[in-house]
Each structure stands twice: as structure tokens, then as C-alpha cells.
Amino acid sequence: MAQPDPSVQAEADAKSLQSRKKSLWEILNTPVQDLFKEGQLVVEDGDESDVAFLGLGRDKPVLEGGEKQSWLAHFRERLARTRSQFADSITRLAKGRTKVDEDMLEELEEILLQSDVGVKTTDDVLAHLRAEAKKRRFLPEEVLPTLTEYLEQTLQSEPFRLVEGKLNIFLIVGVNGTGKTTTVGKIAAKLKIGGYRVMMAAGDTFRAAAIDQLAIWGKRVGCSVIQHHEGADAAAVVYDAIQSARAKKIDALLIDTAGRLHNKDHLMEELRKVHRILEREKQDAHVECILVLDATTGQNGLRQAEVFSKSVPLDSLILTKLDGTAKGGVIFGIKRELGIPIKLLGVGETLGDLQEFDPKSFVQALFAQDDSIEVSPTAKVS
Ligand SMILES: Nc1nc2c(ncn2[C@@H]2O[C@H](COP(=O)(O)OP(=O)(O)OP(=O)(O)O)[C@@H](O)[C@H]2O)c(=O)[nH]1
Ligand SMILES: [Mg+2]
Known part of the structure; x- marks a missing residue:
């Protein structure tokens, strides 16, 4: 039997990769029900609860006074x-x-x-x-x-992007309950929809329920989750995940970590250890440490960012729960004092509730006179 020409095969692979991928901007700013319509996300055990969980119901535009509410x-x-x-x-x-x-x-x-x-x-x-x-x-x-x-x-910064052709590793950190695991799930889903190969790692080994929570996201999003047992060494999970991601030519490895109060030294030491393994094993991978902050905590977020950045070099920020608060001003201090840019916003509990950060809409929502508010295109998603 004739062998396929490797160069032709490589070219076809590259083409198919390109055709699979939408730009991240497009993905992050497309309502999730449209992405489903395009058939790009398969809900493996698609019962009613999955549909609610993934946000299909929530993402339907709410019509109020004839206007689409975002x-x-x-x-x-x-x-x-x-x-x-x-x-x-x-x-x-x-x-x-x-x-x-x-x-x-x-x-x-x-x-x-x-x-x-x-x-x-x-x-x-x-x-x-x-x-x-x-x-x-x-x-x-x-x-x-x-x-x-x-x-x-x-607040201007580079948008959230993957470095093409490399393994991209995202280490997601933050205090308890800020929305880390949910955000890992949301990012994984959107990247998967965009045609990227995605893997998650259950670096929160403190609670069995945390591993299960990520496994559920993995099943629903349709991507593999590297997990050990409860109480295992988080650095060992990260080590395994990197080897596996490299072998499977994964585009994005998302590492969930345990919530830790920034004043608990031994937990911060564990995070330093996870990061050391990551640095040691990364080879040419692109590594980004992302702090997930709960917007409702207000100025305390600056303190959290300060302390976490002493343990791991924070590259960017995701602000969650903006749907439940009128606070958000803390990001100015974090950018100004620590130089950490904000990339994404969590605006709800379901898959579609993740948005690329747009400085103009954000600042206008905080400060501008109502009659002068313009909504820029990136913000027109609900
Ligand atoms: N309203 C709202 N709720 C959110 C958002 N992101 C996460 N949540 C909710 O916040 C709660 C905590 O979310 P998790 O993702 O488990 O938080 P975590 O940081 O992983 O928590 P730990 O692992 O315990 O530290 C859950 O009930 C989520 O549904 C958001 O953007 N908006
Ligand atoms: Mg968690």
C-alpha cells in the first residue's frame, strides 16, 4: 500500500487546524447559543440540566423595552x-x-x-x-x-491570546471561592469551541469534590482532565499534565489550583512549588499565571494580588462576579501598582458568562455621564 507523503499530510493538518480555529476574539464574543448552532460544542450527555448548566437558557437575549440587555x-x-x-x-x-x-x-x-x-x-x-x-x-x-x-x-493591555504552535499553560490561582474552577471550565469550553486542543489539570487536591467538579466540566466540555487522588501532591499533578499535554500536542493546558488565603504561608509555599515544577518542565511552552479575583471583595483584591505576586509571577487577572456587584475600581490600583493587566471578566455562573475585557466600556460604565456612554463592539454580548 502506498504511504502518504509526509509533507502533504503536514500541510493538510495545518490547513485543517486553521479551518478549525476561529479567532479568540470571535469566540469570546459570540453568544454561546450561536456557537452551539454551529455545532462546535458537543454536550456529551446532553440532558436538560446540562443545557441549563452550560448557560443556554441564560444566554438567550433578554428583551426589555425592545432592547437587548447585556x-x-x-x-x-x-x-x-x-x-x-x-x-x-x-x-x-x-x-x-x-x-x-x-x-x-x-x-x-x-x-x-x-x-x-x-x-x-x-x-x-x-x-x-x-x-x-x-x-x-x-x-x-x-x-x-x-x-x-x-x-x-x-487599563489598556494585550488581549487574552494563545501563542500559536506552542503549548500554552495557564496556572489559575486565587483565594477561596473566587471562581477559579468555573473560570477554567468557561475558558476550556470557549477554546474547545474555537477548535483548540484543550486539557485541564486538577491541581486542587485538597478536596475530592474539587477534583470531581473539574471532572464534570471536562466531561461536559469534552476535554481530558489530568487528576490524581485527594491529598496527592499538586506539583505531581502538574508534572503529569505537562508531559501528557506535550505528548498529545495540546494547545492549552489549564491548571486549576486550590483556593488559598493569601496569609496562609504553607499554602503559598505549595503554590511556589507548583510553579517551580512548571518552570522546570515547561521547555518552550508559553506559561501564564492568572489571578482570579472576586469583584465583590473590592479593594481587598489589591492586597490579594500583592501577596500572590510574591509567590508566583502574576501575568494577568480575571475579575469574576461582575454580574453581582457595582465594584470593580480595584483593577486600576492593581494595574497601576503591580502592573498586572486584566484580560477577562466573569459575568455569571454559566459557560457563556465569560467576556474579553474592554477598557472603554468598563470605564464608561463606572464613570461616564449616561448620555455619553457608547458601547464598544466587544461589549455587545449577552
Ligand atoms: N455570579 C457569579 N458567580 C460566579 C462567577 N464565577 C463563579 N461563580 C460562582 O462562585 C462560586 C465559586 O466558584 P468556584 O469556581 O467553585 O470557585 P473556586 O475559586 O474554584 O473555589 P475554591 O476552589 O473553593 O477556592 C460558584 O457558586 C460559582 O458558580 C461569576 O462570574 N458570577
Ligand atoms: Mg475550585
């Missing part, structure tokens, strides 16, 4: 009072003034400190406004749009 609309609604107080205070400051003066900036400092952006970001904003006032005739009514634009820029 999580962003809900977030904005929840923030409406804070936002309008902020915008009103600044508008009041501007009234009767013909230029931005030092008095106005001092009052503005108070307003900014009362919002959730933190001391250092407030200092930066003021320095920026003072520089503008020195450069040109800077009108009081320009203050609000100038500061929102400045804040948007402080």
Missing part, C-alpha cells in the same frame, strides 16, 4: 447611582468656572478618592490634568471626558 447594561444599571453622583459632582465643580484651576483639582481629588480607583491612580489622574492645564486652555467641562479617557488608557 451584562454590561446590568452592570451600568447597578452603577447608575454612583456614576451619576460622580459625574454630577464633577459637573457641579465645573459650573461657574472658566478654566481648570488648582481649587477645582483639589476638590476633584476628594471625589476621586471617594470612588474606588485608589490613591496612586488618583495622583496620576491629577498629574495628567495639571499637565493638560499647563499645556493649553483646559476647560472645566473637558475634565470628565479627559479623565475617563486617561483611565481607559491606564
Whole structure:
């Protein structure tokens, strides 16, 4: 029998890989029911509860007053009072003034400190406004749009991406209950839909239920889960997962870890050990350590990020539970003080509730006057 030409085979493989893949941007911003329609995600034991679990019901657009409501609309609604107080205070400051003066900036400092952006970001904003006032005739009514634009820029970062042609390893860390396991499941599902080869590793070996929780996600998403028994060494799970991912030519390995309070030294030491193994075994893999923060914890998130970053080098941040809070300002401090960019948002408990972070929509939801809010394309998902 004739052997297939290896170069022709390689070319066909590459083509099929390309055709399988959508861009991540597309995947993260496509409502999940559409992705199902395209037949890209197979629910293996697709009963009613799976459908609810995966968010099909939740992802159907809710029509209210003829308008499609997105999580962003809900977030904005929840923030409406804070936002309008902020915008009103600044508008009041501007009234009767013909230029931005030092008095106005001092009052503005108070307003900014009362919002959730933190001391250092407030200092930066003021320095920026003072520089503008020195450069040109800077009108009081320009203050609000100038500061929102400045804040948007402080949050700019590269989007969440996989490095093509390499094994990408994501180590997901954070304190208890922030949404790590759920987020691993959501990312795995979306990457799988996009045609990537995905594997998960159950690095939370403290509880049998944690391993089971990830195994359920694995079954439903249709990707393999590397798991040991309860009480096993998390670093050993990671070691096995990397070897297996490499052998199976996996594109993305998502490592779930146990929730740990950042003041528990022995647990932080375990995390350092997991990371050491990862660094030792990674070869040419792309490694990213992601901190999952619960938005409802507010400014405490900065402390969590500080302490975790002393144990593992944090590359990025995922902010979860934005659907249940009007808080989110902590990310300014984390970006400004620790240089950690935010990449994704968790906006609910089901598969579809994961979004790419868009600085413009986020800052506008927090601060802009309602009549000036524009929703940028990345935010138009529900
Ligand atoms: N509303 C909302 N709930 C979420 C979100 N992400 C996760 N959750 C819920 O938060 C709870 C904890 O989620 P897990 O994924 O188990 O959190 P974890 O960080 O893995 O928890 P531990 O492993 O115990 O540290 C669950 O009830 C999730 O459904 C989100 O974006 N919005
Ligand atoms: Mg967990």
C-alpha cells in the first residue's frame, strides 16, 4: 500500500487546524447559543440540566423595552447611582468656572478618592490634568471626558491570546471561592469551541469534590482532565499534565489550583512549588499565571494580588462576579501598582458568562455621564 507523503499530510493538518480555529476574539464574543448552532460544542450527555448548566437558557437575549440587555447594561444599571453622583459632582465643580484651576483639582481629588480607583491612580489622574492645564486652555467641562479617557488608557493591555504552535499553560490561582474552577471550565469550553486542543489539570487536591467538579466540566466540555487522588501532591499533578499535554500536542493546558488565603504561608509555599515544577518542565511552552479575583471583595483584591505576586509571577487577572456587584475600581490600583493587566471578566455562573475585557466600556460604565456612554463592539454580548 502506498504511504502518504509526509509533507502533504503536514500541510493538510495545518490547513485543517486553521479551518478549525476561529479567532479568540470571535469566540469570546459570540453568544454561546450561536456557537452551539454551529455545532462546535458537543454536550456529551446532553440532558436538560446540562443545557441549563452550560448557560443556554441564560444566554438567550433578554428583551426589555425592545432592547437587548447585556451584562454590561446590568452592570451600568447597578452603577447608575454612583456614576451619576460622580459625574454630577464633577459637573457641579465645573459650573461657574472658566478654566481648570488648582481649587477645582483639589476638590476633584476628594471625589476621586471617594470612588474606588485608589490613591496612586488618583495622583496620576491629577498629574495628567495639571499637565493638560499647563499645556493649553483646559476647560472645566473637558475634565470628565479627559479623565475617563486617561483611565481607559491606564487599563489598556494585550488581549487574552494563545501563542500559536506552542503549548500554552495557564496556572489559575486565587483565594477561596473566587471562581477559579468555573473560570477554567468557561475558558476550556470557549477554546474547545474555537477548535483548540484543550486539557485541564486538577491541581486542587485538597478536596475530592474539587477534583470531581473539574471532572464534570471536562466531561461536559469534552476535554481530558489530568487528576490524581485527594491529598496527592499538586506539583505531581502538574508534572503529569505537562508531559501528557506535550505528548498529545495540546494547545492549552489549564491548571486549576486550590483556593488559598493569601496569609496562609504553607499554602503559598505549595503554590511556589507548583510553579517551580512548571518552570522546570515547561521547555518552550508559553506559561501564564492568572489571578482570579472576586469583584465583590473590592479593594481587598489589591492586597490579594500583592501577596500572590510574591509567590508566583502574576501575568494577568480575571475579575469574576461582575454580574453581582457595582465594584470593580480595584483593577486600576492593581494595574497601576503591580502592573498586572486584566484580560477577562466573569459575568455569571454559566459557560457563556465569560467576556474579553474592554477598557472603554468598563470605564464608561463606572464613570461616564449616561448620555455619553457608547458601547464598544466587544461589549455587545449577552
Ligand atoms: N455570579 C457569579 N458567580 C460566579 C462567577 N464565577 C463563579 N461563580 C460562582 O462562585 C462560586 C465559586 O466558584 P468556584 O469556581 O467553585 O470557585 P473556586 O475559586 O474554584 O473555589 P475554591 O476552589 O473553593 O477556592 C460558584 O457558586 C460559582 O458558580 C461569576 O462570574 N458570577
Ligand atoms: Mg475550585
